[in-house]
Amino acid sequence: MANEIKLPNLGEGIDNASVLSVLVTEGQSVTKNDPIIEIESDKATLEVPAGSDGTVSKLLVKAGDTVSIGQAIITIEDIEDTGPPQPEDSSRTKTTEPTAETSPPNSAPAEEPEAEPETDVASESPAPTTSVLVPAETEPPPTTTDPDQRSPVFAAPSVRQFAREIGIHIHEVPGSGPSGRISIEDIKTYARSQAGPRTGTGTPVVVPLPDFSRFGDVTKEPLTRVRRATATNISQAWSTIPHVTLFHEADVTDVETMRQKQKDHATAAGGRLTITAILLKVVAAALKANPKLNASVDLSSNELVLKEYINIGIATDTERGLYVPVIRAVDSKNIIELAVELTQIAEESREGRLAPDRMQGASFSISNLGGLGTGHFTPIVNPPEIAILGVGRSTEQPQYIDGQLRPRLMLPLALSFDHRAIDGADGARFMTWIVEALAQPLMLALDG
Numbered sequence: 001m002a003n004e005i006k007l008p009n010l011g012e013g014i015d016n017a018s019v020l021s022v023l024v025t026e027g028q029s030v031t032k033n034d035p036i037i038e039i040e041s042d043k044a045t046l047e048v049p050a051g052s053d054g055t056v057s058k059l060l061v062k063a064g065d066t067v068s069i070g071q072a073i074i075t076i077e078d079i080e081d082t083g084p085p086q087p088e089d090s091s092r093t094k095t096t097e098p099t100a101e102t103s104p105p106n107s108a109p110a111e112e113p114e115a116e117p118e119t120d121v122a123s124e125s126p127a128p129t130t131s132v133l134v135p136a137e138t139e140p141p142p143t144t145t146d147p148d149q150r151s152p153v154f155a156a157p158s159v160r161q162f163a164r165e166i167g168i169h170i171h172e173v174p175g176s177g178p179s180g181r182i183s184i185e186d187i188k189t190y191a192r193s194q195a196g197p198r199t200g201t202g203t204p205v206v207v208p209l210p211d212f213s214r215f216g217d218v219t220k221e222p223l224t225r226v227r228r229a230t231a232t233n234i235s236q237a238w239s240t241i242p243h244v245t246l247f248h249e250a251d252v253t254d255v256e257t258m259r260q261k262q263k264d265h266a267t268a269a270g271g272r273l274t275i276t277a278i279l280l281k282v283v284a285a286a287l288k289a290n291p292k293l294n295a296s297v298d299l300s301s302n303e304l305v306l307k308e309y310i311n312i313g314i315a316t317d318t319e320r321g322l323y324v325p326v327i328r329a330v331d332s333k334n335i336i337e338l339a340v341e342l343t344q345i346a347e348e349s350r351e352g353r354l355a356p357d358r359m360q361g362a363s364f365s366i367s368n369l370g371g372l373g374t375g376h377f378t379p380i381v382n383p384p385e386i387a388i389l390g391v392g393r394s395t396e397q398p399q400y401i402d403g404q405l406r407p408r409l410m411l412p413l414a415l416s417f418d419h420r421a422i423d424g425a426d427g428a429r430f431m432t433w434i435v436e437a438l439a440q441p442l443m444l445a446l447d448g
Contacts, residue, residue: 004072011356017041045352155182226321242419250438271340284330296384297421313362386421390414
């Protein structure tokens with residue numbers, strides 16, 4: 001029996017993924033959980049495993065294709081079914097032997113018509129003849145109330161429902177995703193353009209570039225899926241969130257002394273005791289003391305959603321782009337435990353092994369560029385969070401203490417927050433709490 005392996009659910013908000021490579025060939029034997037394709041979503045790169053033992057009978061996708069959740073990607077014949085079809089193959093060979101000698105070129109084209117429609121499906125073609133794979137892409141049943149259902153539109157059911165709820169015809173909305181796929185952010189952008197004084201398409205204005213080849217040689221590289229997603233999300237955040245950034249410097253001289261004494265303990269446990277690991281604990285305590293920053297703003301209901309959990313995202317630089325893995329329940333873990341988990345998720349991110357659910361659920365984020373030599377900078381809030389802490393490189397500076405100038409290790413900090421949700425005073429109290437906590441490493445030790 002032939003089993004179709006379909007692209008599984010990759011996490012909240014992920015509708016499709018790009019195929020980076022196909023790891024098997026037709027006729028190859030596979031066992032359950034063997035990797036069959038490598039894919040890249042907006043949030044992670046991972047391998048899709050085979051769902052059963054058998055022989056690969058047909059590849060339905062190729063490298064470079066975009067596949068939707070639930071779309072078939074490969075067909076596997078059960079092991080017990082690979083034997084009986086052989087007599088049919090031999091009889092078919094006998095009946096085709098006479099024509100094979102007279103017209104051998106016909107055999108190759110006979111296979112191509114089957115492969116070509118599948119290539120179109122992988123490229124998100126709406127052709128009705130391949131509708132067997134389309135439901136995962138367009139999902140007609142939930143959208144039968146759409147007044148213009150006869151026009152093909154690439155959008156998830158949740159996006160269509162959101163458009164209906166705010167009175168927008170989805171067919172009028174330009175999509176910014178692959179093959180014109182429409183996202184909720186596209187709907188919001190279009191709605192704002194219709195409500196405001198400006199008349200536009202609702203999509204960002206693209207400024208044409210000059211012909212750089214006139215000035216010298218150039219090389220063009222396609223943006224990765226992660227980079228495209230980052231560009232879209234950051235642009236949306238910067239254009240919709242009224243950012244305010246507060247800059248402080250924290251005296252971490254005593255904290256650094258403590259870190260040097262305890263780093264071997266962290267190494268023995270399998271982690272690295274970095275300033276980020278220490279900041280995770282400090283920030284978690286600061287969020288408990290200042291809960292308004294551990295929240296999201298819901299303007300549709302005019303509510304501030306306060307979160308009882310403290311999950312912190314850590315901006316991580318990788319070869320594929322910016323990843324933000326999340327450490328959950330930070331307030332319930334000690335610094336050594338946080339150091340070990342931080343080391344693990346950083347390695348998984350850089351090696352492309354991070355599961356999609358490890359990048360969801362953050363209530364606050366930290367971005368540390370100190371290791372790259374940066375001082376103060378302005379981090380951009382990652383919605384639906386309302387605040388992010390930027391960390392720069394610590395430097396030794398003279399500080400006036402007890403009537404004398406003394407060298408102290410100062411750590412630059414920058415807090416960006418959504419001014420719609422919190423005021424400057426809230427942000428100032430939060431930063432002051434962090435600065436005072438870092439000046440008292442004994443409190444960190446007592447807190448675990």
